[in-house]
Amino acid sequence: xxxxxxxxxxxxxxxxxxxxxxxxxxxxxxxxxxxxxxxxxxxxxxxxxxxxxxxxxxxxxxxxxxxxxxxxxxxxxxxxxxxxxxxxxxxxxxxxxxxxxxxxxxxxxxxxxxxxxxxxxxxxxxxxxxxxxxxxxxxxxxxxxxxxxxxxxxxxxxxxxxxxxxxxxxxxxxxxxxxxxxxxxxxxxxxxxxxxxxxxxxxxxxxxxxxxxxxxxxxxxxxxxxxxxxxxxxxxxxxxxxxxxxxxxxxxxxxxxxxxxxxxxxxxxxxxxxxxxxxxxxxxxxxxxxxxxxxxxxxxxxxxxxxxxxxxxxxxxxxxxxxxxxxxxxxxxxxxxxxxxxxxx
Ligand SMILES: [Zn+2]
Ligand SMILES: [Zn+2]
Numbered sequence: 001x002x003x004x005x006x007x008x009x010x011x012x013x014x015x016x017x018x019x020x021x022x023x024x025x026x027x028x029x030x031x032x033x034x035x036x037x038x039x040x041x042x043x044x045x046x047x048x049x050x051x052x053x054x055x056x057x058x059x060x061x062x063x064x065x066x067x068x069x070x071x072x073x074x075x076x077x078x079x080x081x082x083x084x085x086x087x088x089x090x091x092x093x094x095x096x097x098x099x100x101x102x103x104x105x106x107x108x109x110x111x112x113x114x115x116x117x118x119x120x121x122x123x124x125x126x127x128x129x130x131x132x133x134x135x136x137x138x139x140x141x142x143x144x145x146x147x148x149x150x151x152x153x154x155x156x157x158x159x160x161x162x163x164x165x166x167x168x169x170x171x172x173x174x175x176x177x178x179x180x181x182x183x184x185x186x187x188x189x190x191x192x193x194x195x196x197x198x199x200x201x202x203x204x205x206x207x208x209x210x211x212x213x214x215x216x217x218x219x220x221x222x223x224x225x226x227x228x229x230x231x232x233x234x235x236x237x238x239x240x241x242x243x244x245x246x247x248x249x250x251x252x253x254x255x256x257x258x259x260x261x262x263x264x265x266x267x268x269x270x271x272x273x274x275x276x277x278x279x280x281x282x283x284x285x286x287x288x289x290x291x292x293x294x295x296x297x298x299x300x301x302x303x304x305x306x307x308x309x310x311x312x313x314x315x316x317x318x319x320x321x322x323x324x325x326x327x328x329x330x331x332x333x334x335x336x337x338x339x340x341x342x343x344x345x
Contacts (some may be wrong), residue, residue: 001057002345003055003118004324009048010332012057012325018253020114020122023072025071028128030081033059034318035116035303036140037331039170039236040108043261047326050111058343059085059110062131062140080131082143082301084293085109086286098247098290101151106286117321119345129297132305137306137312138318138342142171146220146309147287147296149175149234153183154289154296155282156230160184163226167244168207168235169197171340172257174204174314176232181205182299182308187226191217191241200313207254212243221247234258242266245273245281253280314340321345 001019006012020029022250035058062082065075075081085108086276088095094102109115109123131140135241149172158164166173170190180188190206192198198209210220221228227249234260244254245266254274274281276280287296303309316339319327324343 001119002321004058004321005054006045006051006057007054008153010045010329012045014322014324015054017118019120022067022069022125025069026125027069027122028065028072028075028125029067029120029122030061030063030083030128031066031117032061032063032119032121032345033137034063035144035343035345036141037327037343038145038173040221040259041110042332044087046332047116047261050107052112056109056114056118058112058115059108060141060144060243061116061121062137062143063121064254065128065193066120069125074125075128075130079096080137081128082131082140083121084127084129084147084288084297085116085123086146086206086231086288086293087124087127088288088292089222090292100124100288100290100292100294101286114277117324117343117345126292127295129301132301135301135304138315141342142175142311142314142340143297143300143304145295146175146304148172149179149257149287149296150300151287151289152232152257152282152284152298153179155284156183156253156255158183158185158230161186162229163187163189165189165191165228165231167191167231167233167240168237168246168258169194169201170235171314173232173234174200175309176234176257177204178204178309180230180232182303189228200339203313204310206285222276228252230255231266236260238262238264242270245270245279248277248279250277251279252277253282255282255284256282315342317341319343
């Protein structure tokens with residue numbers, strides 16, 4: 001089968017490899033129909049993280065069940081599905097307590113096991129979820145990042161009527177805007193440095209958009225007719241992790257979703273907001289809870305089926321897998337603008 005395999009820094013190859021085969025009675029093999037590039041993929045492509053040389057890359061996907069092991073009962077051949085790409089041990093204390101996102105040996109396919117930038121991918125039955133009929137494959141390729149964002153929102157103490165600010169309007173931020181609405185926000189403030197992303201943010205439910213390169217963020221926040229209850233950091237950028245602390249009201253919450261790929265520095269005055277304003281800073285990792293893989297996944301599928309999670313405006317490119325090497329190169333070296341990129345193997 002065709003696949004995209006990572007060999008070294010910026011060395012991604014489109015090549016022929018063997019199809020996965022059933023080796024355990026709970027294995028499910030899926031014919032991949034759509035698979036997305038995640039921010040963590042571009043970071044691994046640039047710097048390598050956990051990976052094995054030549055490993056098939058990618059972890060966000062949807063597809064059709066092609067083969068099942070002898071003990072699989074929840075899905076059958078021909079079912080439309082998506083996969084939770086996180087593999088946990090189900091044995092450590094955290095797993096026993098249902099806190100699967102804290103599993104001591106959590107990893108995601110595409111790093112230590114073959115991923116989904118391929119025609120076929122294999123997962124355990126417990127990681128495979130059936131799609132509602134109304135959810136198309138491209139939308140379903142974004143179930144995983146949506147579950148990751150939902151996981152963070154479940155950790156907040158948001159109540160209906162809250163005001164949420166989202167800093168960074170990449171895929172994660174654009175999902176956060178929609179999850180904020182689903183969790184009952186009456187106002188959503190979107191902040192980015194790119195007008196194009198802010199336009200998408202507005203389409204997806206942000207009612208106040210701020211371009212922080214042109215406008216004085218602090219001044220604008222002070223003049224808003226409402227206080228910010230929850231500020232979401234969804235860029236993982238040096239330029240957002242400090243400023244996001246200045247956004248919430250006293251006693252408010254900061255939800256950290258973005259993963260920084262460099263050391264963080266911030267002004268003392270920004271850090272001091274945590275203390276002086278008695279902020280509750282919430283870290284969130286992956287998107288897992290009990291029963292595995294968790295309500296993050298079932299609620300994502302539900303809100304995708306109702307249209308309250310709208311993925312189409314986030315997708316800028318639907319490409320063939322063979323365009324993978326040049327697409328990663330263009331993306332990482334900023335040769336042109338991309339929003340979410342989907343490959344159709
Ligand atoms: Zn991802
Ligand atoms: Zn575990």
